[in-house]
Amino acid sequence: MRALGVSMLWLMATPLAAAELRELELWERYRWGVIAVVAAGLLQAALIVVLLLERRRRMGAQRLNLAVLDSLPGAVAILDRQGAVLRASAPSAQREGLGALSTQRLLFPGGSYLQSLQKLAHAGEFETAGVATLLEDVLSGRVDEGMVEFRGPRADTWFELRARRLELPGGGAVVTVVDATPRRRAELEARRARDERAHMERVAAVGELGASIAHELNQPLSAILTNAEMAKRLLQRTPPDLTLLGEVIDDIVADNKRAGEIIRRTRALLKKDQGPFASHDFNALVRQVAQLAGNDAQLRGATLSLQLADTPLPVKGDGVQLQQVVLNLIINALDAVSPCPSGERQVWVRTQRTEGRVELVVEDTGVGLSPEAHKRLFEPFFTTKPAGLGMGLSISRSILEVHQGRLQAEPRPGRGTLFRCFLPSA
Numbered sequence: 038m039r040a041l042g043v044s045m046l047w048l049m050a051t052p053l054a055a056a057e058l059r060e061l062e063l064w065e066r067y068r069w070g071v072i073a074v075v076a077a078g079l080l081q082a083a084l085i086v087v088l089l090l091e092r093r094r095r096m097g098a099q100r101l102n103l104a105v106l107d108s109l110p111g112a113v114a115i116l117d118r119q120g121a122v123l124r125a126s127a128p129s130a131q132r133e134g135l136g137a138l139s140t141q142r143l144l145f146p147g148g149s150y151l152q153s154l155q156k157l158a159h160a161g162e163f164e165t166a167g168v169a170t171l172l173e174d175v176l177s178g179r180v181d182e183g184m185v186e187f188r189g190p191r192a193d194t195w196f197e198l199r200a201r202r203l204e205l206p207g208g209g210a211v212v213t214v215v216d217a218t219p220r221r222r223a224e225l226e227a228r229r230a231r232d233e234r235a236h237m238e239r240v241a242a243v244g245e246l247g248a249s250i251a252h253e254l255n256q257p258l259s260a261i262l263t264n265a266e267m268a269k270r271l272l273q274r275t276p277p278d279l280t281l282l283g284e285v286i287d288d289i290v291a292d293n294k295r296a297g298e299i300i301r302r303t304r305a306l307l308k309k310d311q312g313p314f315a316s317h318d319f320n321a322l323v324r325q326v327a328q329l330a331g332n333d334a335q336l337r338g339a340t341l342s343l344q345l346a347d348t349p350l351p352v353k354g355d356g357v358q359l360q361q362v363v364l365n366l367i368i369n370a371l372d373a374v375s376p377c378p379s380g381e382r383q384v385w386v387r388t389q390r391t392e393g394r395v396e397l398v399v400e401d402t403g404v405g406l407s408p409e410a411h412k413r414l415f416e417p418f419f420t421t422k423p424a425g426l427g428m429g430l431s432i433s434r435s436i437l438e439v440h441q442g443r444l445q446a447e448p449r450p451g452r453g454t455l456f457r458c459f460l461p462s463a
């Protein structure tokens with residue numbers, strides 16, 4: 038019975054043992070293969086985890102970059118060496134008004150900022166031409182960084198664009214555009230205050246001078262009056278005392294000479310700050326003045342165009358005084374165009390050589406000359422401006438006379454006024 042049980046157990050265990058034996062053989066045979074497959078699987082999983090973590094880290098860094106770009110004032114863009122936008126601050130991060138700028142609208146990733154600027158510059162957008170030139174210089178490595186300022190689309194708005202070369206093997210640049218309006222307004226305000234003060238000082242000086250001339254002239258003039266009355270009385274006597282009359286008339290002549298001397302001395306005093314006569318290139322003098330007047334033109338939203346003769350224009354004289362004449366003509370032209378609608382405020386300044394003379398023309402599209410203004414333009418103290426002194430043109434004419442030059446005004450065909458100034462060519 039026991040033997041039967043043992044054989045039954047043997048019979049039942051045999052298939053199991055066989056299977057185990059087969060598995061054991063398989064494991065023995067493919068062990069390394071299986072280990073390799075499992076190891077490869079684990080490695081792949083680890084790689085995927087590492088890549089996912091790396092991607093998350095990169096996206097975090099990218100988000101940080103964009104957040105930093107967006108939080109910077111104004112608009113910022115990173116350009117590649119061809120001038121294409123790689124990254125830019127979001128339009129929502131750009132201040133209102135800045136987005137309306139043509140240069141701003143071009144700051145979107147994927148577009149070529151440089152090419153768009155070049156196209157606009159080609160189409161005659163003057164402001165864009167300056168920006169395009171700066172970018173070309175920075176991207177080509179001619180300069181490391183630069184800044185241009187240009188006017189915004191709305192009146193009295195200014196922007197400042199800075200470009201800086203990226204110190205990377207691939208090159209490229211960072212462009213920043215910020216609103217420069219508050220700074221420019223403060224500068225213009227300061228200048229206006231300074232001009233105002235200078236004007237007040239001039240008025241005060243003229244007043245003081247006038248008072249002192251009046252005071253000095255008063256004495257000989259009253260002496261002349263007293264002596265003339267005395268002469269009348271002497272003539273009424275019979276017979277008239279001709280000797281005394283002669284003395285009285287001599288006194289009148291002496292007092293008259295004194296009055297003349299006072300006037301001569303005053304003129305000498307006025308001429309005191311006249312510099313030495315020297316040779317100048319009239320083009321250079323005009324160019325400097327036009328630069329000085331650039332701010333005034335911007336302040337009035339006017340376009341000031343300069344067309345200078347190709348060759349130097351030598352003149353002899355006091356450079357400062359000649360510049361005073363040019364500045365006065367330009368400021369008057371800018372004042373004249375101020376009331377005109379924007380876009381119609383044009384002033385041209387031209388120089389040329391005509392028949393051995395140097396000619397300056399200042400032409401404007403302004404309010405023009407009334408018949409009265411045309412007649413009295415060069416009279417001292419004639420002005421139609423609320424804060425005008427009315428001395429600019431009369432002083433300009435005197436300066437030109439000292440330089441053997443001439444100044445004349447005529448209505449401009451169409452609208453406005455044209456001033457012509459001639460100087461002998463040196």
Ligand code: ADP
Pocket residue numbers: 365369370373401403404405406410414419420421422424425426427428429430431453454
């Ligand atoms: P001010 O500028 O202080 O008035 P000016 O002697 O320079 O003194 O000018 C005298 C006047 O001549 C001005 O007030 C103006 O009426 C007139 N005038 C001068 N330039 C122009 C111009 N370009 N267009 C129109 N009027 C002008």
